[in-house]
Amino acid sequence: MRGKMECSQRIGKNCHAILIDYVKKHGEGNWNAVQKHSGLFRCGKSCRLRWANHLRPNLKKGAFTREEEHLIIELHAKMGNKWARMAANVKSSPKVIKIQVLVNLYPSSSPIAHILLPGRTDNEIKNYWNTRIKRRQRAGLPLYPPEVCLQALKESHRTSAVSGGDKGTHDILQNNTYEIPDVIFDSLKAKNYLMMILLLSRMSTVDVFFTL
DNA sequence: AACTTCGCCAACCGCTGGGTT
DNA sequence: TAACCCAGCGGTTGGCGAAGT
Structure with missing residues (x-):
């Protein structure tokens, strides 16, 4: 699979922590800067997506009611x-x-x-x-x-x-x-x-x- | 047990619109 | 005003596991 494979190669728990840490310090937005400042391999778009879909607080997981x-x-x-x-x-x-x-x-x-x-x-x-x-x-x-x-x-x-x-x-x-x-x-x-x-x-x- | 189908999930791609220069 | 940049959105793809045959 296109995305998943690429991602699994690049993303680990450590990267999640880096991303969370970055957002805590700098807030959401300016995603292209994430790569520059944190050293992650992912482009800004991917970081935003990852944050929005998985790392953002108050996310509700599981089946829809x-x-x-x-x-x-x-x-x-x-x-x-x-x-x-x-x-x-x-x-x-x-x-x-x-x-x-x-x-x-x-x-x-x-x-x-x-x-x-x-x-x-x-x-x-x-x-x-x-x-x-x-x-x-x-x-x-x-x-x-x-x-x-x-x-x-x-x-x-x-x-x-x-x-x-x-x-x-x-x-x-x-x-x-x-x-x-x-x-x-x-x-x-x-x-x-x-x-x-x-x-x-x-x-x-x-x-x-x-x-x- | 092997194969197929289906549903879920995660991620990428291309486009759009708003902001900035 | 035009050109450019960038974040965000919606469409699409494909891996994976469960259920069915």
Whole structure:
């Protein structure tokens, strides 16, 4: 295997300790400097990935709970393949402000109003989803359960109502509310007409916004 | 027991967008 | 304003172990 082999040759517990030590001293970010200052063989990108997926504190390991699984499905119905936004580590992203606004757009009762999936990495969520897609496609099932479609539909309407008068949210709406997950088309193939309804409702959200 | 399939996991690659010069 | 750099993101790949045949 490409990556794993390379990594196993280069990464040991000692390297982990070096990386942890470096982040403790200098904080996250400026990953290219890690290699220069710590003497690690890995490029900055790899260091960041290693830190984010394995070394970062408060990481939650192990299988997804039922609640988390449900939340992922729900978030995917709303956001599409925005794995990093679903993960809690959005806090370290420069896009954090946008995301906070996004979170504020959702009603407090919505799971998204909390910090999404704390302790889970984008990679974990992505892997889980891809596995799930394969499983359901093989079984000939729609990707989203009907109740999730309906809930997404309801929230889509509510979101458009909340954000309607707020011009500052334009960017957020463009990036998220308008987004149509590619996966919808697979759902359509599976004759999941509820997703078509959701899609249409999102389009009407766009119309509502532009007519304001 | 040997082989195949499947799911999980970890890592790399290429692209994008924001920041800096 | 353009060019460059870099962190971050999403897609993809492939090893490994468990389960099934």
